[in-house]
Amino acid sequence: MNLTLKIWRQKSADHKGQLVDYIIEEVSPDMSFLEMLDVLNDQLISKDEEPIAFDHDCREGICGMCSLYINGEAHGPDRGITTCQLHMRKFKDGDTIYIEPFRAKAFPIIKDLIVDRSAFERIQHAGGFISVNTSGNTQDANAIPISKDAADEAMDAATCIGCGACVASCKNSSAMLFVGAKVSQYALLPQGQIEATDRVLNMVKQMDEEGFGNCTNTGACEVECPKGISLENIARMNSEYLKASLKG
């Protein structure tokens, strides 16, 4: 199939960006979306043009490195997948595809389609952990029984890959789904209880300082999340936050 691509090009954070048109021909429906960009880049290089910069690494939907806002949707038109798992058979001959970076004040553009998501890192530094040293002398793993339901729910929250699709999809650029998932994972486990108060207060404080917006319960984040992280995690974080605020 032949496609028209409108791709965001921006030399660096300090430069102005714009959409640039590219024509790509003979795209195989079996290609992944990123392989289609590989082919385009190869053509650009052979024409002495600069290839399009985009983030990617594992190409199997788990590392969270790839991003892209495709035709107005984070990770493109399919559900429950990342951009690297999107295949060209989702498009048809003659389509025009808009490819933009994840846009949010807290995710400044580095180049073209690459954004700086280090705000997520700083939120995790503020409290995304349980304070236990590596000793080899912690208690036996089975000394802490955890109900299967709680363990499964904690696992569902923990599957977040930190890609930032939730932020990009939210009209307020809120990071509540991302932060809620981490807070929930620990809130659901007994190991996480000891530091629950500090954790939620510190992580939310950092989230606010990074310039992410608030949650207005639109739910776009849940729809676009490649890992199906549920809105319940935001509710749980709010309840944890309220509890923690009352305790002080």
Place this chain on the structure above:
Amino acid sequence: MALNSKIPSGPIEDKWTNYKNKIDLVNPANKRNIDVIVVGTGLAGGSAAATLAELGYNVKAFCFQDSPRRAHSIAAQGGINAAKNYQGDGDSVYRLFYDTVKGGDYRSREANVYRLAEVSSNIIDQCVAQGVPFARDYGGLLDNRSFGGVLVSRTFYAKGQTGQQLLLGAYSAMNRQIGRGKIKMYNRHEMLDVVIVDGKARGIITRNLVNGKIERHSAHAVVLGTGGYGNVFFLSTNAMGSNVTAAWKAHKRGAYFANPCYTQIHPTCIPVSGEHQSKLTLMSESLRNDGRIWVPKKKEDVEAIRNGSLKPTDLAEDDRDYYLERRYPAFGNLVPRDVASRAAKERCDAGFGVNATGEAVYLDFADAIIRYGKEQAHVKGLDEDNPTLIKKLGKEVVKAKYGNLFQMYEKIVDQNPYETPMMIYPAVHYTMGGVWVDYDLMTTVPGLYCIGEANFSDHGANRLGASALMQGLADGYFVLPYTIGNYLSNDIRTGPISTDTPEFEAAEKGVRETIDKLINNKGTHSVDYYHKKLGKIMWNKVGMSRNAKGLKEAISEIKALRVEFWEGVKIPGTANEYNEELAKAGRVADFLELGELFAKDALDRNESCGGHYREESVEESGDQKGEAKRDDENFKFVSAWEYKGEPSDAVLHKEHLIFENIELKQRSYK
């Protein structure tokens, strides 16, 4: 230099304890004056960085991704082994040790493997304490599953995302130390050289991938946890950025490179779909518990399937060749990875591959669906003779077990594996070879350590499933933090290491010259053009089946390709900006050297062992006729290569393997 593996004396079960009791320690006040560099933030590097910072050292950690959480350990699916014996099925430290040595086809070092088995259960305790949500049973205790090559159930798991959860555990431990200021994290940085001062590793040169800045970083010791080099094949299950550069630069600075030819080729991956293919996707080993592997018996059926006039589901049972069940009746579809991969290649080479390229075999769940369906109908008291009902019930069971894998397959291939058999083919997955290390995990360069997949030490010639995660975390959490202390105890009076020395100057200059040479090359082809060519040579001549003629050809072809690359590669843009082509070029330049050493090592090892199969070394008679033949008399050693300029000049050093606790046997799966 003679190799000294520094294996402690005494009985194997006491070695590690005695070692820990006798080493020199660094007191907490002195640790504050000692810096350690950790390169790579996967399970090995991440766990090491966190633990060293907890102990009080000043850690500088580096990764090329935008976050430590994205290292490729994240993609491991199945699980992590530990000798907990929670199932009461007879597991023990000794059994885990024994299985790992045997699974590695008797080419690993006993003392290291025993220590790995010994600390395995601490890993599970530590991870649970960190909040890793392992799978549990209804009583609230931890669940286990079984993996290939063993007779017990010792694999802990978190759905099909065990690697992700363990890495996020190590990442959380790192985050705590980053928050405390004990780890200084450098994301989007690539290590481009090791700096040696007075014979010791004292720092690294890095390139900031965002702005291209070349930086000097010093420390009292340098740790590499930089993963494997499977991407030398271009196509592999590794991440796109996985590379050998850090390990290769260390090799060029004096670290011996061990057993480069030991590669694991995983039998169940999604086949290549075309020239555009950028990477391969693994389908978990667990599928072979229920899937039956086959190709058609007759060539005319193969043709009909390829041109679409025959559906695989319409082929009569008698016309199918379940070749693993035929060749290995005892283990059937559950033979180890290396055996299953070679058998698939043998059938496809003989012309029985079932897709357009002729490189795919079927993995069929139809029988499992009927078997489970009948069982469910029986349990629920429903009609066991109603085929539609049976199929429906059976599919539900298969979906519960493998649903996420089936979905992944469908997204990539656009076929429904519940209705038609999956197509699979072997792909490069893991490299057992790597930088040579002693019992302390130190390379042949003092103060330079290597951990996880990047070193060679624990898996011999073939790695068992669920053991990679175990080794990464064992090295980083429980082994290196002790052994490195023993070395650093001599550095308490050294003081800060200056980067303003001739050694740093020279290393930086070398890095800059290479970058200038690449960026200013007025070539014609992109980096991938050469990388793909290298991959084809490696796959065709240094892949699943190797012979002297092919290996010699590969050596000269890689040598010629290296010349072509340096003359013809074209890199757009400049060096002082984000430039992925430039980063890739540096990595491929190193793969082009490693690839030759890899082939040289494979040529030198004229025996078949584990993942290394030499056509010249097969059983010629008896019931093992045609199977791989190990040669303990001549090859019971680790090949450690010393850099001397060109890869062809590398000098071989042998570490002879001594087996005091395990009797060497031929593996048989008939």
